[in-house]
Amino acid sequence: MRWLYQNLNITLIMFLFPLLSNINGADFKQNSGKLNFSEIRRQNSEIKLKVAEIIDTKEGIRNLYKVLANKEFSKSAPIPNLINDSECLLLLKPKLKKVKFGDIEVDSLRQHGSILTVYYREIANWEYAEQKQSNPLLILKILDRSNKINTIKLINTPLK
Structure with missing residues (x-):
């Protein structure tokens, strides 16, 4: 009987430990986890902009799209809309180091x-290579940030 009681305790601990540890880890995953995003715009431009910037106001988005507007065309790209406070735009314009x-x-x-x-990561692009362009600009929409973002770190990962 004593053997059965000890084994039952061990079994319960082994079963409950992963469940209890997940409860505490849920908050950590929300605050430091992967964010969902979608690509809004991609182009190659020599326009002077920051290397990385968060834009989370309608005025900021309008100002960005005024800078990006091409005077040659009467119609410009649609301006994205932010639905709630967890959404924002991320502007990326890093200097290429590995791919010319x-x-x-x-x-x-x-x-x-x-x-x-x-x-x-930096990738080859035959269209940009043909035109000798090396100023990629990417605008992403972050869909689920948990807090206001004050600092942006860029990490250039190796080619796969």
Whole structure:
């Protein structure tokens, strides 16, 4: 009987431990986990902009799209709308270091508190190479940030 009681305790501990540890880990995952995002705009431009910037107001978005507007065309790209406070735009315009005439591809976004880490890589782009362009600009819409983002870290990951 004593043997059965000891084994039952061990079994319960082994079963309940993963469940209890997940409860405490849920808050950590929300604050520092992967963020969902979608690509809004991609182009190659020599316009002077910051390397990385969060835009979370309608005025900021309008100002950005005024800078990006091409005077040659009467119609410009549609201006995105932010639905709630967890959404924002991320502007990326890093300097290429590994690919001379290329583009960037974002692998993932992670938020830990107010710090956003962007994992991206440089990729070859025949269209940009043909035109000898090396100023990729990418606008992403972050769909589910948990806090206001104050710092952006860019990490250039190796080519796969």
